[in-house]
Amino acid sequence: AQKVTQAQTEISVVEKEDVTLDCVYETRDTTYYLFWYKQPPSGELVFLIRRNSFDEQNEISGRYSWNFQKSTSSFNFTITASQVVDSAVYFCALSEAALNTGNQFYFGTGTSLTVIP
Amino acid sequence: GAGVSQSPSNKVTEKGKDVELRCDPISGHTALYWYRQSLGQGLEFLIYFQGNSAPDKSGLPSDRFSAERTGGSVSTLTIQRTQQEDSAVYLCASSFRGGGGIDTQYFGPGTRLTVL
Numbered sequence: 001a002q003k004v005t006q007a008q009t010e011i012s013v014v015e016k017e018d019v020t021l022d023c024v025y026e027t028r029d030t031t032y033y034l035f036w037y038k039q040p041p042s043g044e045l046v047f048l049i050r051r052n053s054f055d056e057q058n059e060i061s062g063r064y065s066w067n068f069q070k071s072t073s074s075f076n077f078t079i080t081a082s083q084v085v086d087s088a089v090y091f092c093a094l095s096e097a098a099l100n101t102g103n104q105f106y107f108g109t110g111t112s113l114t115v116i117p
Numbered sequence: 118g119a120g121v122s123q124s125p126s127n128k129v130t131e132k133g134k135d136v137e138l139r140c141d142p143i144s145g146h147t148a149l150y151w152y153r154q155s156l157g158q159g160l161e162f163l164i165y166f167q168g169n170s171a172p173d174k175s176g177l178p179s180d181r182f183s184a185e186r187t188g189g190s191v192s193t194l195t196i197q198r199t200q201q202e203d204s205a206v207y208l209c210a211s212s213f214r215g216g217g218g219i220d221t222q223y224f225g226p227g228t229r230l231t232v233l
Contacts, residue, residue: 035221035222037224042226043206043226043227043229044224044225044226044227045208045210045224046224047221047222047223047224050221091159091160105150105162105222107159107160108159109158109159110159
């Protein structure tokens with residue numbers, strides 16, 4: 001079973017629109033971390049945010065905000081007033097602590113966001 | 118400080134040849150990961166190192182794939198007798214992994230492998 005599901009494969013928005021990227025995860029662990037990474041056309045994955053399972057406070061960083069809801073196992077990412085530079089593939093990831101193998105990272109399949117000028 | 122570096126950035130090889138891909142993690146990071154990303158796809162986990170040992174090799178797709186890490190630092194991913202389906206971007210990541218807990222992985226720019 002997929003541990004991280006990003007149901008939106010591709011999204012296109014017009015510049016200045018808001019856009020929300022969905023992420024649903026599955027885990028039986030009580031301690032886990034959730035991440036978002038951005039992969040621009042250049043290819044390098046850029047770390048955006050990490051959130052632990054005990055902190056459900058929403059976070060805002062400039063035009064970016066994240067909504068973590070354990071009740072629905074979701075960790076959605078919203079970009080406000082999107083810009084062309086936001087065009088990228090965005091990956092959601094889940095990390096569980098595995099005693100003998102270290103932290104296991106599970107990535108979603110990514111959402112390709114295109115912001116049209 | 119310096120991030121994760123990978124070399125070469127691009128590699129074109131002929132089917133059947135062996136290739137070596139190199140990863141230099143962030144200094145002080147004890148954990149190192151290799152992933153594969155095929156065109157338009159997500160990340161496929163290959164192998165994880167803690168120090169020089171590899172407790173998790175579950176993602177290696179076949180016995181043509183191997184990896185080693187020496188000195189708790191540089192890692193080499195070797196693909197023997199390359200096949201066209203091996204064409205992908207190979208990504209390396211490292212994390213601090215100090216004293217347990219779950220650490221953020223930081224990625225290198227990747228090596229784009231093309232097997233003709």
